[in-house]
Amino acid sequence: MTPPQTSREWNAGEYHRLSAPQFQWGQRVLSELHxxxxxxxxxxxxxTGKLTRLLLQNLPYGRVVGLDLSRNMVRLAHDSLKAEFAGRVQFVAADLVALPFRECFDGIFSTASFHWVLDHDALFRNLFASLKGGGWLHAQCGGGPNLARLRERVRSLSRTLAFAHWLAGFSEPWFFSDAQGAASRLRAAGFEGCEAGLEPASFAVSTSQEFQDYLRTFVLHRHLELLPEEELRNSFVCQLADTSAQDDPPWTLDYWRLNLRARKPE
Ligand SMILES: C[S@@+](CC[C@H](N)C(=O)[O-])C[C@H]1O[C@@H](n2cnc3c(N)ncnc32)[C@H](O)[C@@H]1O
Structure with missing residues (x-):
């Protein structure tokens, strides 16, 4: 049987509204760039370019290329930044495993994105080829036991009678690398000075509705695309919210972040 296909698109408006945690994580990564x-x-x-804006503010004489696979995301980022940073920013809709660049960048910054790419060998090869000699990579993404508790609940619910027809054969759309594996993949791509480390980053939202909105936009949009009716999608996220209401504190998202640093040899 052919595995079910999903669009790999995002609801950019909802992402922009709800991405305060990702913005905070990203700000910390950005504050560590020299x-x-x-x-x-x-x-x-x-x-949607929230961190691209901060990056541009930290590069008063520099330039940034914002790249994303989702056209919705690229459109929103372009519309919010193009006028303010005319001539210093460009947006490109492209896949991180088929980058159209060769030795173009002094540095690569990335947050909350690499775990959506399943082939990290290809990802790191593409990033390496896009950097100039001596260029740096400074990134953070989901890793290790990221969302392990929530994912187990999603898998169990996907196997139940109401959802199995659509979801039982669906493979998770993420790759959460451990630190050691990430460092050795970076080295295999040619990077040096490779550092990789995991840190816990869980947080709780305040209401069941917020938890459901969050799941729909951030974690489960690809799963939900496979359910043919709104009633089913609603039931799926509602059941997960009801289970998570029993946690202490309620509606906790058990996030883990993987921090990556590496350099291309001169
Ligand atoms: C959670 S968002 C992070 C956005 C932003 N960096 C931030 O921290 O707010 C993940 C982004 O990765 C993008 N993405 C996922 N897979 C991709 C791929 N293969 N190539 C390029 N972008 C990809 C998604 O479209 C999405 O915009």
Whole structure:
């Protein structure tokens, strides 16, 4: 049987509204960059451009290319930043495993995106080829036991009679690498000075509705695309919210982040 296909699109408006945790995580990653201010940087998986904006503010004489697979995301990022940073920012809709760049960037910044790419060998080869000699990679994504509790609940619910027809054969759309595996894949792609480390980053939302909105937009949009009716989609996220209401604190998302740093040899 052919595995079910999903669009890989995002609801960019909802992402922009609900992405405060991702923005906070990204701000911390950004605060650790040592920028001169005139570099050309790739924001790999730029989403709606919230962090692209901060990157541009930290590069007063530099340029940023924001790249994302989702046309909805690229459109929103372009519309919100193009006028403010005319001439210093460009947006590209492309896949991180088929990058159209060769030795273009002084640095690559990326947050909350790499775990959506299943083939990290191809990902790191593409990033390596896009960097100039001496260029840096500074990224954070989901890793290790990211969302393990929630994912187990999703798998169990997907096997129940109401959902199995659509979801039983669906493979998870993420790859959550461990730190050791990520570092050795970076080295295999040619990087040096490779550092990789995991950190817990769980947080709780305040209401069942917020939890459901969050699941629909961030975690389960690909699963939900496979359910043919709104009633089924609603029931799926409602049941997960009801189970998560019993957690302490309620509606906790058990996130883990993988931090990555590496450099291309001169
Ligand atoms: C959770 S969002 C993160 C956006 C932004 N970096 C942030 O931190 O708010 C993940 C982004 O990765 C993008 N993405 C997923 N797979 C991709 C791929 N293969 N190539 C390019 N972008 C991809 C998605 O379209 C989405 O915009």
């Amino acid at each position: 920028l001169r201010g005139d570099e050309c940087v790739l924001d790999a998986g730029c989403g």
